[in-house]
Amino acid sequence: MNNIKRKFAVHIGLDWANKKHDVCVQIGDSKTRSFEVIPHLPEAIDTWLHKLHVETKGDIAVAVELTKGPIVYALQKHSFVTVFPIHGLTLSQYRKALYPSGAKDDPMDAELALDMMLNYPDKVKPLKPSSGDCRALALLVEQRRALVDDRRSNANKLISALKQYYPQPLEWFSHRDSELFCDFLIKWPTLESVKRARNITIEKFFMARGGNSLSNITKRVEGISSAVPLTEDNSVILPHKMLTIALCKQILTLIQNIRVYDKQIALLFKSLPDAELFESLPGTGPCLAPRLLAALGEDRTRFNNAQEIQNYAGLSPVTERSGQKSWVHWRWQCSKFIRQSFIEWAAKSVGISYWAGLYYAQQRAKGNTHQSAVRSLAYKWVRILYRCWKTKTPYDESKYLKVLRERNSPLLAA
Known part of the structure; x- marks a missing residue:
């Protein structure tokens, strides 16, 4: 009997989904297995786990094809539950080895996950959650990066829109996802509007923002004075002007949200001993x-x-x-x-x-x-x-x- 069988009273393989979870349950050393479908509801998951815990009076091991996500968080909430994450590609290859025909269904995957946890204890290791602050930090840095990617995506859309009717700002500014760039375009979303502005008004706009914008004031004012419209067709200008303003407002909101994330990340990061x-x-x-701290975590036994x-x-x-062929390629299966x-x-x-x-x-x-x-x-x-x-x-x-x-x-x- 391997260590995992001695330690846990219940062994479960779980195939997750957005609305329900198929589970394969094996009590103790019994060879009998039962299959259930658990709705993805906090109340249903809690009731099911507590019932198993009371009936068996022991800890529960759950094998699942995830290291994080709603079902993992729901399982980790209980001190008597240990999660054993299984890599999705590993489970897929295991299934193919046993079922070359390609047959697949959710109860089968739940049982395969259970088999892998029981038969390969050296390969399927328990998930050791870090401290609450470290787990929060890991989620925050990923979410922040997603916001940065959204900002870049909107900036690319903004560049494309400007090229259609008003390309000059792309020459006047090097940072197209900055507050300065967006504020300028919201104030003067067309070449006609900025050419109507007095030079002193434009200069005050840049002086109020300080920083690097001060060194380029003269160059930008001269560029505005000599600029020639790409098009005067209002059917082109009006829609792209509206899109430009909308994208600028979205970028400004993202910038503000990223700053909020930066403050929270810095606060959590400073509180961690590493x-x-x-x-x-x-x-x-x-x-x-x-980001690097969150990637490695706090568990020194995690990597040998x-x-x-x-x-x-x-x-x-x-x-x-x-055979006689050999080739090297990029590692695809990773975060x-x-x-x-x-x-x-x-x-x-x-x-x-x-x-x-x-x-x-x-x-x-x-x-x-x-x-x-x-x-x-x-x-x-x-x-x-x-x-x-x-x-x-x-x-x-x-x-x-x-x-x-x-x-x-x-x-x-x-």
């Missing part, structure tokens, strides 16, 4: 440090070596061999957001970390593209981060450079 460690990493800053983090983050290339976090951090570190700058330059000198060089650097950074994270030691650039010199690293000999 904050100093992730702040010490060159190039992380207030945006990437919380740096390679596991590299695989988890999608930074390790995958080699496939068949794109987490991979993006590591790669963005590596890119930021190039201008801050001495050795990272040298490594990037060497990769470029070999003929690698920028993206390839940054991915290689991220792969290398993970080894350093793993060591710091495992030992709870903040990164120290001078110590790392000393180690490189002692090892006569070719990186410093370049």
